[in-house]
Amino acid sequence: MEETTLNNDIHVKLTEKFGEKVTAVSEPYGLLTFVTYKDVIINVLSHLKEELKFNFLTDITAVHYPGKEHGIAVVYHLHNMVEKQRIRIKVFISEQNPTIPTATNVWKGANWMERETYDLFGVKFEGHPDLRRILNMDDLGVHPMLKQYPLEDPNRVDKKDEFFGR
């Protein structure tokens, strides 16, 4: 896909500033996407917010890719409301030790988004003021959105596998 000039600009500016740390730049459906690393993520986010005017944090979420070395991708969507431009940033972190610095110091609104990501994926946001589960019960014990956990409640007794062809 052709890079639009606006996206190109941002790309150039980011590479100037962060060099090798900004990789895998692509542009699916016109949305500039790149991968960075967890040691610079906060710098990248603040730089995008302060210098490049991506002042709106649309969303934080995560994706689980089991079996990879860095199996959890934390995904940030930012938005520049003036230029009407969006950007997507991904950070791959390891599944065994899923830690990443918190973005709550950059945007206060990141608070609950990170709590949700922690609840569903177990990503530990270091420095988060209040990292508790938000949607599930505290005693759930697992992070249910990880691919290894089933959708259905495994404790169900009334649902016989034979009736479902399993």
Add this chain to the structure above:
Amino acid sequence: MLLILQRDEHFLFINMSEINIVDAPPGIEGSGFFATSLDKVIGLARSNSLWPLPFATSCCGIEFMATMGSHYDLGRFGAERLSFSPRQADVLMVMGTIAKKMAPVLKQVYIQMAEPRWVMAVGACASSGGIFDTYSVLQGIDEVIPVDVYVPGCPPRPEAILDGFQRIQDLVKNESGRRRNSDYYKDLLGQYGIK
């Protein structure tokens, strides 16, 4: 006694308008007297003045708002007065998904209700978990509290909710006034660990 008197006044008032009144329970009638069993009279009175406690959590709750609204008007069935306090409520209407996090709250509300109490599960979620066969959703409220009437639908149309409400009224009308003392009822509550 007081209860019956009030109802009489009510009948009088209604008679003046065009609205039909409830039929009297079967009994023996003669000049100047009417005899029937107390249970029936109480059942009649109760069934036409049920106070629902709307336990509305999600989408079905919006349909309940429509049922309460002027278009469908649940008030026609004597349920004008919503009781948000469990103590004064007669019917617990559970509308919407009950997650496992919510289950203890629901049970608590049920326990707080005074006898006699009836429960209506409105919608697929409250009846069986509905389309959410997941780790976080209770698969039907009958796992934590006993249910009298289930209303199917996702969400049920207001007409269906009204129909369910009338089924509750039937129950109330024909039930022994001392249901709570029966062994069956005690056993049932025992199964849910409710004393």
Add this chain to the structure above:
Amino acid sequence: MNHNHPVFTDNDPQSELVTLNLGPTHPATHGVFQNVLQLDGERIVSGVSTIGYIHRAFEKIAEHRPFYQITPLTDRLNYCSSPINNMGWHMTVEKLLNIQMPKRVDYLRVIIMELSRIADHIICNTIIGQDTGATTTFLYLFQFREHIYEIFEEVCGARLTTNIGRIGGFERDFNDIAFAKIDKFLKEFPKALKEFENLLSRNRIFIDRTAGVAEVTKETALEYSWTGPLLRATGVDYDVRVSDPYSSYQDFDFEVPVGTSGDIYDRYLVRNEEMWQSVRIIEQAIVKLKTEPKGIFHADVPEFYLPPKQEVYNNMEALIYHFKIVMGEIDAPKAEVYHAVEGGNGELGFYLINDGGRTPYRLHFRRPSFINYQMFAPMSEGMLLSDAIINMSSMNIIAGELDA
């Protein structure tokens, strides 16, 4: 011992704080939210929100369902305006599949989406009225939701959880009755809305209760990622329909109302004005439809658009497509896509990752209620308890969207 008297530990009894557990089934909160508030008299000192009481695991379910079967899930996100969610999801998939929609379908969608925006705002604004003590407004305007439901019923057969449309268009064309009902609605609704405004907008009690309460600055609102009417009430003119037009919104002439102070009164006014604008948009759409060729209600993409049933039974090709679509075996590009629509409460985003399997690899909903609501507790500090209640109703938090 008399338990009714609080035991003051401090020398000054006035310094005692009261802890109030508001929710999760409090009648004043219109939904299942729990807030544990520390009260100093009537004033809130601090609060902690707990949510998740109807967490239903949408995102996990979505990983187990083909694209088609995700539409019913989106119904149940913001159930006050289901069609917006449905169509947002359809458009996300269409973006992924690079389907170009005919203009007529776009306009039909716009009609339905704007109707549901009206339905959504009716709930919110009448509830503000209700919570400030004006029950009439609720009963009065609520019947127009009933009229909107009737239109939906005519188009798709359902009232609330509509499951309206298909990926690639609508399941059937709007019939004449539907158009007649829309016309009737357009005639009657403005009158009622005008009356509704007369009841509240210049009402001294209402203004006293709402104006200047829960003011939010632009900066704070952006900092907390607010979107939708709440953000616009603070003065930021961000509307996805304008900044990122979808479904041919660029063809329409409408205004984006903004407030100045972000207080409850401004939110009320913004929502009201949006209803007027929605009426305007629908009127334009009806006119535009007249110039479009009749009878087109879906894009010509047989490999993605579910064929009609009589075709499936009589035509081999249609049967194969039907099977493939229902089983989730369509050839979708392996890609990720983010698509946002302007929902009733703000930017409703769908982040879809497709890996070529039968189901989405990952589907994340950016749910405006969830993101807007996190400010409720910090915002309530220093507010009167009764103001906090109307603040919550003016935020129009929908539990289904909040907890997903």
